[in-house]
Amino acid sequence: MIKLGSHIKFKSPNYLIDSIEESIENKANTMMIYLGPPQSTIRANISKYKLEEYKEKYKNIIKPEDIIVHAPYITNLANPEKKNFACEFLIKEIERMNYIGAKYLIIHPGSHTKFTRKDSIKTLIESLKYIFINTKNVEILIETMSGKGTEIGAKFEEIKYIIDKVNNSRLNVCLDTCHIWDYGYDVKNFKKLIKELKKTKIFSLIKVIHVNDSKNPIGSSKDRHENIGKGYIGLEPLKKIVNAQEFKNVIKILETPLVNKKPIYKKEIKLLSV
Ligand SMILES: [Zn+2]
Numbered sequence: 001m002i003k004l005g006s007h008i009k010f011k012s013p014n015y016l017i018d019s020i021e022e023s024i025e026n027k028a029n030t031m032m033i034y035l036g037p038p039q040s041t042i043r044a045n046i047s048k049y050k051l052e053e054y055k056e057k058y059k060n061i062i063k064p065e066d067i068i069v070h071a072p073y074i075t076n077l078a079n080p081e082k083k084n085f086a087c088e089f090l091i092k093e094i095e096r097m098n099y100i101g102a103k104y105l106i107i108h109p110g111s112h113t114k115f116t117r118k119d120s121i122k123t124l125i126e127s128l129k130y131i132f133i134n135t136k137n138v139e140i141l142i143e144t145m146s147g148k149g150t151e152i153g154a155k156f157e158e159i160k161y162i163i164d165k166v167n168n169s170r171l172n173v174c175l176d177t178c179h180i181w182d183y184g185y186d187v188k189n190f191k192k193l194i195k196e197l198k199k200t201k202i203f204s205l206i207k208v209i210h211v212n213d214s215k216n217p218i219g220s221s222k223d224r225h226e227n228i229g230k231g232y233i234g235l236e237p238l239k240k241i242v243n244a245q246e247f248k249n250v251i252k253i254l255e256t257p258l259v260n261k262k263p264i265y266k267k268e269i270k271l272l273s274v
Contacts, residue, residue, distance in 0.1 A: 005030035064101030077127035078110030109153030146182035146223035156200035178212035
């Protein structure tokens, strides 16, 4: 069965219980949460998560390993001046994930800002190695980026280079359909995309796909998500990716914009399911 879900709120007072119940209502069988606000590193104590209640009632509907965690945006493992803070924070984040039993942590590879791309990539590699030495079980997924500003990790070859250098089986990939489209990979051409993913040896590393349409044309380097079927990619190519045999073991997560201040994940999950 296809694993399809969405980003879902995780907050006081019911944490996991509200997240799971909303996901089930949307007919999702997986979900992605931030363990606190995406823009900050403030985190609630794990004792508030309602883990026991979740395990009693829902662990067979959405398994702990199918609860994806996204790291906050502000942690930049590739910045030599900020990497210490980012590493220590993410080690703690992984400990919180170990408590839940969650398996995948998605990170943005970072931006090189005032440093050279080469130095930043070196810093990112060192940061990842340090985190792996100091944590257990959780796999880190590098998200494919759109290449806006000084972002690293837009080109598949660059991600593969980083993964080869870290050389740890706990490092894999999260493919974002909007980001790769915005960078210049043709998501509408399924065969060509699979060929490119195989040629760059990214294909077998993909564990999660962020399924998003894009507000911009291919190659725009913008990173603005659009609702499914409302953007430049369109419904059919995204439906193809969600249901493809090639990605049958890959978890798919929607991160589409709110409509009238509300998520429409339930509708979009229905649209994408065959
Ligand atoms: Zn992301």
